Amino acid sequence: MAEYLQVATAAESRDDAVKLAQSVVAARLAAGAQIVGPVASVFWHQGEFGTGEEWQILLKTRADRYAALEALLLEHHPWKNPEISAVPLTGAEGYLRWIDRTTQQDEG
Numbered sequence: 001m002a003e004y005l006q007v008a009t010a011a012e013s014r015d016d017a018v019k020l021a022q023s024v025v026a027a028r029l030a031a032g033a034q035i036v037g038p039v040a041s042v043f044w045h046q047g048e049f050g051t052g053e054e055w056q057i058l059l060k061t062r063a064d065r066y067a068a069l070e071a072l073l074l075e076h077h078p079w080k081n082p083e084i085s086a087v088p089l090t091g092a093e094g095y096l097r098w099i100d101r102t103t104q105q106d107e108g
Contacts, residue, residue: 021059028106
């Protein structure tokens with residue numbers, strides 16, 4: 001069975017988050033996305049301490065689809081240097097098979 005990842009990124013607005021999630025899922029680079037927010041964010045950016053609100057996007061994918069998923073996020077993300085991180089994902093066998101099926105490029 002393939003290895004699986006949960007990929008996280010964030011966007012400034014709900015609309016931006018939905019657009020990013022739709023682009024990735026429509027391209028079959030992720031089986032699904034959850035958008036959570038707004039969430040409070042505390043960070044250092046360009047040498048300055050800041051706080052703000054963001055919308056977190058959690059994407060479920062196969063490890064072999066990660067490079068293409070990251071490339072699409074970087075291409076479409078409104079931020080110059082967005083957070084894109086991934087952690088290993090384990091889960092129920094049926095759930096993981098769903099990720100396999102829905103991230104196949106040739107599924108119609």
